[in-house]
Amino acid sequence: MVTIGIDIGGTNLVAGVVSANHQLLAKAKCKAAECPTAEAMVSRLVDLSQEAVRLAGLSLTDVRAVGVGIPGAVDRFHGVVIESVNTPFHQTSFVELFRQKWDIPVYLENDANCAVLGEGLAGGAKNASSVVAVTLGTGVGGGYLREGALELYIRNGMEIGHTVIETDGIPCPCGRRGCWEQYSSATALKRMTREEMARTPDSIMWKMCGSLGGVKGRTAFDAARQGDSAGKRVTQRYLKYLAIGISNLVNIFQPEVVCIGGGVSNEKDEDFLYPLQEMVEKHSLHKRLGNKTRLVKAELGGDAGIIGAAALYQEFIDR
């Protein structure tokens, strides 16, 4: 038996077929923009799911359940999307709509939680007894796993990106000031890079990007590797803030593993993971008790959410 994992993003909709041992067998996708209404999107997701099953060379009777990762808040027990800013879903009885087209068990979860679950089951945090996952993207998302299962009582995703690490710092759209994601998201890294370029007209980053508009998450890391001092200032500042936020989580949860995902985490270990590990260890209170937290990188990339969503049915069976 296989399961389907669906990842609903602001840009793409993806459905994947996943084996019982968390291997992605096939996937089908389309643009989210093609589905302007909730009904149209659910209908399309059913089609994508069934297409992926065919691509995997299987039949619909091989499918045990469907799991869906939603960028927003869900009522997982009633299968309702409560609120989801970048999708047509709002107070939507998602599971009911889905099952009108395909009558199969369907489970909903916040998409960040799905990605965490995927990494914990089959990725960078596999086999760890406790995991804090941190995803560095447009914002900073996170989740908490224990014994390979989501701590579901932390509802709607842990909003770790919206913890203040700089009192009276940069305003955040959430209404607070100095939220961690204003310093450690990929968006923040790009902003810091642009700010540093504006201060440093002779930085090689200007050559690399052409203009401020060409700045990417990796720009400062690439420049730093070439010896550019402006690039180094950006990466050092970025890693410092990232270490502060991660250390805060380590001091709260004392997890066995912190699993870091998002494009930034793909930087070379000597430029990203190793310096980060060193800083976090210095800030962690529990290392002296032998509870040293390991920092690892997420391994599944965009597939983590699909693999995690496909495993949601376990969450409800095992508990």
Next chain:
Amino acid sequence: MVTIGIDIGGTNLVAGVVSANHQLLAKAKCKAAECPTAEAMVSRLVDLSQEAVRLAGLSLTDVRAVGVGIPGAVDRFHGVVIESVNTPFHQTSFVELFRQKWDIPVYLENDANCAVLGEGLAGGAKNASSVVAVTLGTGVGGGYLREGALELYIRNGMEIGHTVIETDGIPCPCGRRGCWEQYSSATALKRMTREEMARTPDSIMWKMCGSLGGVKGRTAFDAARQGDSAGKRVTQRYLKYLAIGISNLVNIFQPEVVCIGGGVSNEKDEDFLYPLQEMVEKHSLHKRLGNKTRLVKAELGGDAGIIGAAALYQEFIDR
């Protein structure tokens, strides 16, 4: 049947007899300084426990178990105190020592966790499905309860006091800078009060305290109530930082209740709890989803640790 709860403080040792419904029936105490060695202290704790049983008009056969709150890190499964700065215990087989004098089930736990458990079972957070407890004392301590039980996997207490809320802020003995407890502990409140007095020679706080050495946690609150602007600046600043740290926890855990203890929390609700509630609500992401976190005050004071310690046996039976 009753249980014994022991609270080991830097100053006092207290043993209390607690009923099955978490009522404190009697207690006995002495000064910690009377017991210079681990053996002497354990021996004294056995005596205090048995004295408390007699004071309650009961006999030793009425006692089901003993629970002990230790200011430090414990290995609760082996009954060992790993590290405890202000006691004679270090790598001490506490339970073994205790049972050599009184052969009864003995459970160890971090003292902050015991206080959290006490408040969750019988105090301000009674009946809440999830509780983050925050204690404002020399430092800022905390814990997390779900369904009235400690989340024991968060080992050695949640070090919420050592989460950075002000990057490059005030140095903390833990080695970090800008830790929350440098802004929100009772110690921090007194420091802020002294700083403000030094800046404001005409503050009525000088009259109230005589000198900087006379500053208490309540000084600024008392002065603010009398219209003193320096006192108001201190309390506003203190509450602002406190709200930031509490909001960080609310955004991470989304608990039903945050339970605030320590002397400062005894300030009048209109000067402390109500403004704090308002600020935290503003900073909380989940209120719009109907997950509004309630702020309550701890109710048991110094007895929370005893009542929680006395309930530790449940933690091991129920799980």
